[in-house]
Amino acid sequence: MKQEEVNLCQIQEWYPKFKSVSIKTLIHELPESFVEYLLDDHGPFLLPVSVINEDALPNRIHNSEEEEDYQVSEGSGDEAEQPPSPPSFPELELKIKESIESLGGAVFPKLNWSAPKDSAWISTTGTLRCTSFSEIALLLRSSDSLIHDLCHAYDSCSDKSLSRPPNFYLALRKWYPSLRPEMEFRCFVRDRLLVGISQREVTGFYPALLEKKSALEVVIREFFMDKVSQTFELENYTFDVYVTMDDRVKLVDFNPWGAFTLPLLFTWEELEQNCAEEGHGVEFRIVESQSAVRPGLKTAVPYDYLATGPGSGWDQFLRNADQELERQTRRDRPGLQKLVVKISLFWFCGSVLQSSPPASHQNTLFFHIFVFRWWVKYLIQMIHL
Ligand SMILES: Nc1ncnc2c1ncn2[C@@H]1O[C@H](COP(=O)(O)OP(=O)(O)OP(=O)(O)O)[C@@H](O)[C@H]1O
Incomplete structure (x- = not known):
């Protein structure tokens, strides 16, 4: 696959030519500061401050570990660490507000290629329906599958020269509540x-x-x-x-x-x-x-649990988890010990799921190879520490 093929499948590229036969959509270029906000996984999870007072959601999703960290540093006599102030994107927020209004009050958000489908559970409706900037920010910021768009879109290209597109876009699509x-x-x-x-x-x-x-x-x-x-x-x-x-x-x-x-x-x-x-x-x-149904939640194992090939949910999950763990446990032996135990448990549970039909032999092999490499990597790190 060539980069050009991946590029032409971005919504900001194809939509203008197919506007009349597609879902009504308004597209905004995202400022780099917002892209950095989406990618930042070091600080606490802060939602942007709404300049128009549309914070339908609490500003801070509590993270008990981080809060403990703050308490420890305050109580220890060290210079008290100031929690970072929440970000704010006033221009973008205003443009998004106008677009939501002109699309009838509710939208389905997506980036250049993907929608944050994996974070629907976090919204109050359990869907990707958004009526405000803070709802959109929450879905985008909570999604792991968007990491694909942000960092790995060109990974399968034979002529890969870019790690990411020069610009990211937010497509707001008119919300259709009853798609069958x-x-x-x-x-x-x-x-x-x-x-x-x-x-x-x-x-x-x-x-x-x-x-x-x-x-x-x-x-x-x-x-x-x-x-x-x-x-x-x-x-x-x-x-x-x-x-x-x-x-x-x-x-x-x-x-x-x-x-x-x-x-x-x-x-x-x-x-x-x-x-x-x-x-x-x-x-x-x-x-x-x-009987030909691919397993879903109501029957057995969800299809996404069985598809483990490149690009599947498992693939993205394993890669993201690996990067995250690498950051967290670089110099921490007890952490690594716990991690090796957790990976072993994860491997066991994954194997049980993978043994359900109709997991394909190729998918299962991919899963085992990936987890095995992962397990060995952290085991070796632990031994050497
Ligand atoms: N405007 C909309 N209103 C309501 N639901 C929508 C809307 N657009 C898409 N959907 C639902 O969300 C699903 C995913 O949409 P879309 O294909 O745009 O996301 P995606 O991340 O590109 O998915 P994939 O990676 O599978 O191509 C669609 O199958 C459809 O059921």
């Missing part, structure tokens, strides 16, 4: 031909989709031919769509072919193979029965 998950699809394009379509929500069986499948394939193909294929510059890519009740197709997102993009009900090998076969048409995959 079964009507979202990921479409795979190879050599400018549509080769595959997959149900996006792979953890559910939706009987109604069985009847609608042929009609959906027609509208999605037409949409690709009329609106996407001539306009999008890349030869290989994926795009996500939402089909409305009255069969209108809305473009949700573009992603590069391979690497960090999940192939959902396909594997990348299958998709490559489909393309190699002459005259191969579009293959449309949906979950065809309850």
